Amino acid sequence: MSSCGNPDSSEADALMPRRLKYGRSRDCVRCREKPGNIVIRHAVYCRDCFSPLVTLKFRKALQPSINASAGTSKRPRLKADGNLLMAFSGGLGSSLLLDIVHRIYFSNESVLNENEEPVGGKNHPRNADVWPSATVCYVEVCNAFPGMRDSTEELRTVVSQYPCFEYVATRIEDAFDRSWWLRVGGLPSFSQLSVDIGNPTSCDLSIISALFTPAERSPTDCLLAYLSSLPTQTAISTAIQTFIRILTLYTARSRGASHLLLGTSLTSLSISLISSISQGGGYTTREELQEEWTQSGIGSTEIAPTIRIVRPLRDVTMKECAAYARWNNITVVGKQRVPATTQGIHSLTKDFIVGLEKDYPSTVSTIARTCAKLAPKDAPKGSCLLCQRPMQHDIQEWKNRISIRSFGEAKLASDLHTPPNPHNNMPPPPLSSQSIDQTLSLTPHLCYSCHTTLTSRSSRGLKSTGSLPVPLPVWVSPPLLDSARVVNPDEDRGEVFQNRQPMRDAIAEYLLES
Amino acid sequence: MAPASCALCQNAKAILKRPKTGQQICKECFFYVFETEVHHTILEAQLFKPGDKVAIGASGGKDSTVLAYVMKTLNDRYKYGLELFLLSIDEGITGYRDDSLETVKRNQQQYDMPLKILSYDELYGWTMDAIVSRIGKKNNCTFCGVFRRQALDRGASTLNVDHIVTGHNADDIAETVLMNIMRGDIARLGRCTVICTQGEDTIKRSKPFKYAYEKEIVMYAYFKKLDYFSTECIYSPDAYRGHARAFLKDLEAARPSAIIDIIHSGEAFEVKEEIKATQKAQQTCMRCGYMSSNELCKACTLLEGLERGMANSVITDRARRKMDELRPAPDILRTIPQYRSPLPAVSVEVAPQS
Ligand code: SF4
Numbered sequence A: 001m002s003s004c005g006n007p008d009s010s011e012a013d014a015l016m017p018r019r020l021k022y023g024r025s026r027d028c029v030r031c032r033e034k035p036g037n038i039v040i041r042h043a044v045y046c047r048d049c050f051s052p053l054v055t056l057k058f059r060k061a062l063q064p065s066i067n068a069s070a071g072t073s074k075r076p077r078l079k080a081d082g083n084l085l086m087a088f089s090g091g092l093g094s095s096l097l098l099d100i101v102h103r104i105y106f107s108n109e110s111v112l113n114e115n116e117e118p119v120g121g122k123n124h125p126r127n128a129d130v131w132p133s134a135t136v137c138y139v140e141v142c143n144a145f146p147g148m149r150d151s152t153e154e155l156r157t158v159v160s161q162y163p164c165f166e167y168v169a170t171r172i173e174d175a176f177d178r179s180w181w182l183r184v185g186g187l188p189s190f191s192q193l194s195v196d197i198g199n200p201t202s203c204d205l206s207i208i209s210a211l212f213t214p215a216e217r218s219p220t221d222c223l224l225a226y227l228s229s230l231p232t233q234t235a236i237s238t239a240i241q242t243f244i245r246i247l248t249l250y251t252a253r254s255r256g257a258s259h260l261l262l263g264t265s266l267t268s269l270s271i272s273l274i275s276s277i278s279q280g281g282g283y284t285t286r287e288e289l290q291e292e293w294t295q296s297g298i299g300s301t302e303i304a305p306t307i308r309i310v311r312p313l314r315d316v317t318m319k320e321c322a323a324y325a326r327w328n329n330i331t332v333v334g335k336q337r338v339p340a341t342t343q344g345i346h347s348l349t350k351d352f353i354v355g356l357e358k359d360y361p362s363t364v365s366t367i368a369r370t371c372a373k374l375a376p377k378d379a380p381k382g383s384c385l386l387c388q389r390p391m392q393h394d395i396q397e398w399k400n401r402i403s404i405r406s407f408g409e410a411k412l413a414s415d416l417h418t419p420p421n422p423h424n425n426m427p428p429p430p431l432s433s434q435s436i437d438q439t440l441s442l443t444p445h446l447c448y449s450c451h452t453t454l455t456s457r458s459s460r461g462l463k464s465t466g467s468l469p470v471p472l473p474v475w476v477s478p479p480l481l482d483s484a485r486v487v488n489p490d491e492d493r494g495e496v497f498q499n500r501q502p503m504r505d506a507i508a509e510y511l512l513e514s
Numbered sequence B: 001m002a003p004a005s006c007a008l009c010q011n012a013k014a015i016l017k018r019p020k021t022g023q024q025i026c027k028e029c030f031f032y033v034f035e036t037e038v039h040h041t042i043l044e045a046q047l048f049k050p051g052d053k054v055a056i057g058a059s060g061g062k063d064s065t066v067l068a069y070v071m072k073t074l075n076d077r078y079k080y081g082l083e084l085f086l087l088s089i090d091e092g093i094t095g096y097r098d099d100s101l102e103t104v105k106r107n108q109q110q111y112d113m114p115l116k117i118l119s120y121d122e123l124y125g126w127t128m129d130a131i132v133s134r135i136g137k138k139n140n141c142t143f144c145g146v147f148r149r150q151a152l153d154r155g156a157s158t159l160n161v162d163h164i165v166t167g168h169n170a171d172d173i174a175e176t177v178l179m180n181i182m183r184g185d186i187a188r189l190g191r192c193t194v195i196c197t198q199g200e201d202t203i204k205r206s207k208p209f210k211y212a213y214e215k216e217i218v219m220y221a222y223f224k225k226l227d228y229f230s231t232e233c234i235y236s237p238d239a240y241r242g243h244a245r246a247f248l249k250d251l252e253a254a255r256p257s258a259i260i261d262i263i264h265s266g267e268a269f270e271v272k273e274e275i276k277a278t279q280k281a282q283q284t285c286m287r288c289g290y291m292s293s294n295e296l297c298k299a300c301t302l303l304e305g306l307e308r309g310m311a312n313s314v315i316t317d318r319a320r321r322k323m324d325e326l327r328p329a330p331d332i333l334r335t336i337p338q339y340r341s342p343l344p345a346v347s348v349e350v351a352p353q354s
């Protein structure tokens, strides 16, 4: 009821903890000898005590998920079910990831004690092979945007510092490359599926299918067509992230990996959480933290192995990562900032959280901790064909109820006993001018976020692209065709607004000039 | 560009772009979809039954002014059979609430609804002006929020209504979802997207504008020529909420569906069972009989702090405990009159065996 600008003041505001002063002493809280070099949430550490702290957090976050089942032993021997794959971007977090994994799990130099036994016991990860092999996977995105340089070779040099890691480079356009798809073990499909995204009034995504022709478009052309059909900058950056994630997952699967490690720091994790929630991804908040992926929806009979996606740096802030990299001489090439997405939700969230962290340093850990206490409300309906994450029931029903986009919607007609017709003769809902296969639609196979990514428009009136068929990523077609075989379609201060000008000003950008 | 025709009726000329969907539509269709979406919200949540007495929390601001109008419209159109009242709380803020109450009084005449005004002064013996002069401008919204919540329930009980509807809109709810995640308030995060709360209170309280965009509420008022009072409170809200609000506005500018997308997120998750179990059960305040999760309800605790000149310190739990140790002193203090629930004495939501 408040016009006070404090909408939820009916629930007393808990106050935010402000920035606190440093600890009383400027000496390291751990060794209490050396002067402090870094402040972590109000406690001061020296350089020497700081690095072990980071690796401890790293192991605590990772090790409980290494063994396939928990077992009964308190300190079980660490043994993974398969190989290891690390996602590498050249950025700070993933550079740290490579270095720490190498140090803890692959630097074969067992430290021996005076009895010639390995220090830490034979179960210490350094002394046992946790994973038979390790691969580093990089996804090059330069072909998606003009003006970006190809970093594949530069990163190969970085990875070559670690001889036991194999380097695999994939490219973002592989998402549309059938030969890549077959290489990673995907099922072949004989038609090229496209989707109709350009329709501004409808949120339905009809599928247009065609047989492959010799004059097939190149993967890069398909990628560019896909990206340019997206309605917002937010959608572009989200699409790129989804593609990188899926490309990495299939690469991991083709390498027999049981674990995929990401270099996400606590800061980036809380940014992703808020960004995903702001894009309607609340249902998969859990997956944003830790995920088990089993390749979905392909008619293959063998049971696909599960890959655990773990973020071992999830308790280490960006600032701590930077200090660790500096004091341990870790090469950080740096990621190129993807152009054309700076006004997107992910970038805005990043600026917001990084800014907030300066005044309220506990924000990032609070966000991650809060989200870890959440669980999805209902059981999933299956998984989304595009992002391959769990999908809720009745998404379209919800959307149609909350925002009426056409008068032809069934829900409307059935709900209203006496629908007051705003005009007396309402014409029937328009028929689609395209001759497309109306029975096959992508919509029911998409999660809320992916559907929103493809259909939600910006108010800044991004050009309507018309209805050009847009190619779909390679992993979408086989299960979609499969499903088609079985499933049936289905303000100024202190004035009363007597004067309407301020009201008009408040909504001016939405009034169309006549 | 030639004027487009309305994306909904394909008939009339489009005169506005709908903030929620970006569709270009005509005025009549805008009224229709705005009202119908609220109607859907009410039906889907089964908020009312015929014969219900419903109080509209009215502040004179845009949300509650439009809410009163739309509630009356839908009640007539769809024959909800509701008896509607206006309920206003006078916080005692000079130059702000006294003026906005004039707007509410006009609404009372236009809509022909009975109006009840209840002031902090008569209920607690303190106006917000007096509170701010005592505690400064730091925690004033905490006091105001706690006092308002209880005042609404007490006002509703004098009107003998079953239900309070408030003008919280989609922007408010999305903002609250973000706020609760950022400050780790898991209990409120679990319930802030619930459209109707009953149980922690005695009276049903709901938000029919849960999915209505603030911009569309202003637009509706503009085209319907409703006037409202637009002043910001002179004791404006805390900086942290200000940050969250500015962020939400940026998100909305980037993609207007962000507001509804955040609410969808909030509805899709819930607090894990094992964490729910550790949350406190409800009891009644030993001093005034209002619902509370402690011996003393928040309003009584804050009021005691004010009366004893320790107001700023009772904001934290630790200080509250300290003050508790210094008790007893309550008999010489001003207290809130005993609260009598209009509902039957046994309520299923109250923690059993207490
Ligand atoms: S801004 Fe704060 S003090 Fe002012 S009316 Fe709102 S809650 Fe009360």
Ligand SMILES: [Zn+2]
Pocket: A028, A029, A030, A031, A032, A033, A034, A045, A046, A047, A048, A049, A050
């Ligand atoms: Zn030290």
Ligand SMILES: [Zn+2]
Pocket: A384, A385, A386, A387, A388, A389, A446, A447, A448, A449, A450, A451
């Ligand atoms: Zn998806």
Ligand SMILES: [Zn+2]
Pocket: B006, B007, B008, B009, B010, B011, B012, B025, B026, B027, B028, B029, B030
């Ligand atoms: Zn129209």
Ligand SMILES: [Zn+2]
Pocket: B285, B286, B287, B288, B289, B290, B296, B297, B298, B299, B300, B301, B336
């Ligand atoms: Zn009380």
